[in-house]
Amino acid sequence: EAGVTQSPTHLIKTRGQQATLRCSPISGHTSVYWYQQALGLGLQFLLWYDEGEERNRGNFPPRFSGRQFPNYSSELNVNALELEDSALYLCASSLAGGYGYTFGSGTRLTVV
């Protein structure tokens, strides 16, 4: 069974540009979660999608947005990139109910 896959592995962007990160959940998982982990900091919750709907979002500005497609894959978009957006972005998927998370390996975004 394939795990959670994220692409690209690394992404380098210039300040002010837009970044698009992608996540494919484990087959059958309907929920996708996005987290930001800046260097030396803990996981910060970004977004939660389930069955194509945004269920919750963390304390991030609106320039962080995303969507979930009918096949449950998800995209995270970051507009007007700032230097402090440089971080490891992690995606996780889960079934609803009493199940755990499975994480992908992350996308390392560097803003220069």
Added chain:
Amino acid sequence: KQEVTQIPAALSVPEGENLVLNCSFTDSAIYNLQWFRQDPGKGLTSLLLIQSSQREQTSGRLNASLDKSSGRSTLYIAASQPGDSATYLCAVRHTGNQFYFGTGTSLTVIP
């Protein structure tokens, strides 16, 4: 709002020692609690998942316990090895389906 705390924030032990990592949470309305390991710059690897109705789970040298009524979980690592060096995170899944993470314990096992 659920709050998850992990103590200690950092721990350094000699190889071979047994150790305990602690996780506490404020709201007992949870589906489960999950322990993860994170190596520097990498994603999270699930170690153990304990359902709310369970008291403990074991995998190899790892044993995790859950006391939902007191809002506590422990991760016990037996006979620690240098390869166990990593950050260990606990996460609780609230019955609202939201996950909440602790800030982690950074473990260093000295050869």
